[in-house]
Amino acid sequence: MQNKALEFSFFNILVKLSILVCTVLFLLFLPHTFITVIYATIIGQVLGDTILMIRNIRLLYMNPMKTDPYLYPRLAKFGLPIAVATVIYSLFVIIDKLFLRYFCNFDELGLYTAAFKIASALLILQTTFSNFWIPTAYEWYKKQKPMRYFKLVSDSIMFLIAILFMGLLLFKGVILMVLSPEYSQAQYIFPFLCFYPLMMTVSDTTNLGIVFLKRSSLNILVSVIALGVAIGLNFLLVPTYGAIGASVATGSAYIAFFFSTDVFFHADLEWFFCKKSSDNHCAASCCR
Numbered sequence: 001m002q003n004k005a006l007e008f009s010f011f012n013i014l015v016k017l018s019i020l021v022c023t024v025l026f027l028l029f030l031p032h033t034f035i036t037v038i039y040a041t042i043i044g045q046v047l048g049d050t051i052l053m054i055r056n057i058r059l060l061y062m063n064p065m066k067t068d069p070y071l072y073p074r075l076a077k078f079g080l081p082i083a084v085a086t087v088i089y090s091l092f093v094i095i096d097k098l099f100l101r102y103f104c105n106f107d108e109l110g111l112y113t114a115a116f117k118i119a120s121a122l123l124i125l126q127t128t129f130s131n132f133w134i135p136t137a138y139e140w141y142k143k144q145k146p147m148r149y150f151k152l153v154s155d156s157i158m159f160l161i162a163i164l165f166m167g168l169l170l171f172k173g174v175i176l177m178v179l180s181p182e183y184s185q186a187q188y189i190f191p192f193l194c195f196y197p198l199m200m201t202v203s204d205t206t207n208l209g210i211v212f213l214k215r216s217s218l219n220i221l222v223s224v225i226a227l228g229v230a231i232g233l234n235f236l237l238v239p240t241y242g243a244i245g246a247s248v249a250t251g252s253a254y255i256a257f258f259f260s261t262d263v264f265f266h267a268d269l270e271w272f273f274c275k276k277s278s279d280n281h282c283a284a285s286c287c288r
Contacts, residue, residue: 011052014048015049015052016048018045019040019044020044022041025040026039077216078214085216085220085222086223088224091227092223095230095234096247099234099235099246100112100246103238104243111185111243112243112246112247115190116190116193116196119193119194119196119197122164122194123200125197125201126197129157130204134208137208141208141212150205154206157201157204158202158205168191172187188244189243193250195250195252195254196250196251196254199257199258200258203258206258206262221260222257225257226254227253229249229256230253233245233248233252233253234249236249
């Protein structure tokens, strides 16, 4: 939120490096088992987080004599719906693997997982944009920038995402250079899975209305809609089409997730800025 991009990147790398070092050390001196990697990941994460907390210890200090007692109920009212929505969203994230495990074999599950890993690499785009956009949006909101600035960012990101997605479709054959021949069919799966990071990136431009308007309960509705689409399409497609059906269901669910956030949040945010506008003519035309 303070736009300290270099420091933010440094500590992100530090946490990942801590996990890597712990994993290598554990595998050198302990049995080569899955549980060893789990323990190494946990300890590496704790070490990295501890360094980060020490660096920002002043942010963790809270004087009980100066706290606002009326703030806690407001925080609970805002935060509890987000906790419920997060649980629902977690089910939405894993539902495709559950259906593949139940209706298909491990070959289909492995093929889907390989394609999902490649598509998840695009999360770099989503993370980079979010780290830049969120503090910028708060700053614009504080300065009461006109709604057209937010719409310009949203439209620009949608245009860039569309270009990127077309590029992925045209060059999906390059996936064969990354995977072994046994996973060559993944090139027909991962384009649908690319909707996951791409739609999440676009959603970042519209769902900030939840913070500005403090309507966190709408998060539950959005998660329920996405989960419903995911369950319905997985149930219809996975038994017949396997991994390809799961990828279509996942991509469609994330598209539904984006449209839900756009309908509920973007419209409310536009109404809010119209209400705050001091230019009556602009407000009237905007609200119209």
